Amino acid sequence: MMTCVWLYVFFTILCHSGLCEVVQNFSDVPSCRRFFYQGQEPLGLSSSKTANICQRLQGVYYYATLYHRVARVPIYSAYILEQSTTSRPDISSSNWYLEPMLADIAREDMLPPSHSTMQPVLDAITESQAVNDDYRNSGQTRGHLNPSQHHSSESQISTFTYTNMAPQESNFNSGTWNQYESFLRDQILPACSQAHILTGVILSGSSPGEGKWLRNRVNVPTFFWSAFCCIETSGARRREGRLGRNASPYDVVNKTIPQLQDILSQEYGGKVVLFQGSCQ
Template identity: 35%
Template sequence: MQKTLALCVLVTTYLCLVAGDVVTNFYDIPECYESFHKGWIPDLGKDRAEVVKLCHRFNNQYHFATLYDTYHRIAVYSAYIFEPSNGGGREKRWFIEPQLVDPSWSGEMKDGYWLGQDNPDIYLGEKQALNEDYTHSGFDRGHLNPNGHHAVPGRNATFTLTNVIPQNPKLNQNAWRIYETKLTEKFLNCPYQAHVLVGAIPSENNWIVKNNVNRVNIPEYIWNAYCCMGHNGWAEFSGGATALNTEQNIVVERTLEEMVEFLQQHSNTPVGELFRVC
């Protein structure tokens, strides 16, 4: 009887862990934990007070992981594995994470418009950006984790608003887009698996403001780092890039060592390694 009870507790605990996308630790959900290179979770974001860990679920599958800053309402970083495209167009919906509204809600990302229609008396945007925050803001909904780096349905999952930042339109549609395309070509030549981190560095005091309320921080920089692994488990190539989020429209490519130095300049705590053995 005791063994049966213990088994039930273990099963129940496991089901609770995989039921949602807001987690205490990324390794609570194995499919989420796999987004990180060799299971190495960076120290980035330890100097942020109001962060949550998200394991993004769409079509009952986990696709990537995000450390999300609920104060600035932009991601510290997202971690994902590159996938070659299998076709499929851009998602027309913008999703939000229900558990950032109410922890008891489903962890499956939902269309923000319809979730709002179904819950008219509940404000959905206390801890995350909403689609209306970006309307007439002058900024693009700039993907951090690019939809073009995934196959469907992972591609659809990148349209959660926790995966976008207010990005300067010129940068989003030109230099950064070209850089993402260059990465696609590079990753297609990766022998085994390309792990990617992409994130944003918040500005001191530059926000999308709605009704006299600071809603979404307009980041100062967007950045990217990657590590391609061969079948032998060793790194084949690596690198990264940064871009000032302005009409300057310039992407600066860097080594991983240079990326750590750059990120350290904008962190109050040690950044450490971005990837293990790369």
């Protein structure tokens, strides 16, 4: 009993010292807060079913994710757009990273399922998040919200985690949505001294039985959305949004940030603000 108490105390100290990857507030971790425009996370998308993840690999924070524990997909990932310097890493999907702390296992870094410390706790981790078996032979691809092509070689690998994935139709993933991701990399990034990106989903249902699910565990979103705030080299701000349909005809529609916020507010039942400080 005393061992359990001391483990709880140790875990709590780690969390409050900013070493925990799953945090109560993104603002508690300065290295994680920086991924949001002016250090302020979106309003109106979190709930009692979501978890704040500061995506950390080998002691380094690379982006932030709001993860839906029931739908087992991220509601959004927030990151800073970088110049891609290498090709996509060759990592088997069976060894993509998992997040132990979603299962209350005191490991600060994401880890691959093959890691020795993961083997005894894989059942608990599988209960807490999506894993490779959910996607295998499902007809859905593992759709990055934060794509590897938006990062340098040091941070590309960190995007290959199932807490950064949502089921995505193949033609959408490799087609119109990929074209938008390339637009951000090739046309937006060169004009920006810094670009903050938010990419998220609209769920097809909040619990199994509502909407479309993989193996009754992982929600298949109806839409993917994205918003960017570009701080141009002149000091001006540019902000735009996109809404992409995760089904034929896979259209990706331009939206102003207010339009996108209105759509998300209707879907999530409260006022949504993507960029506090407005990025005007």
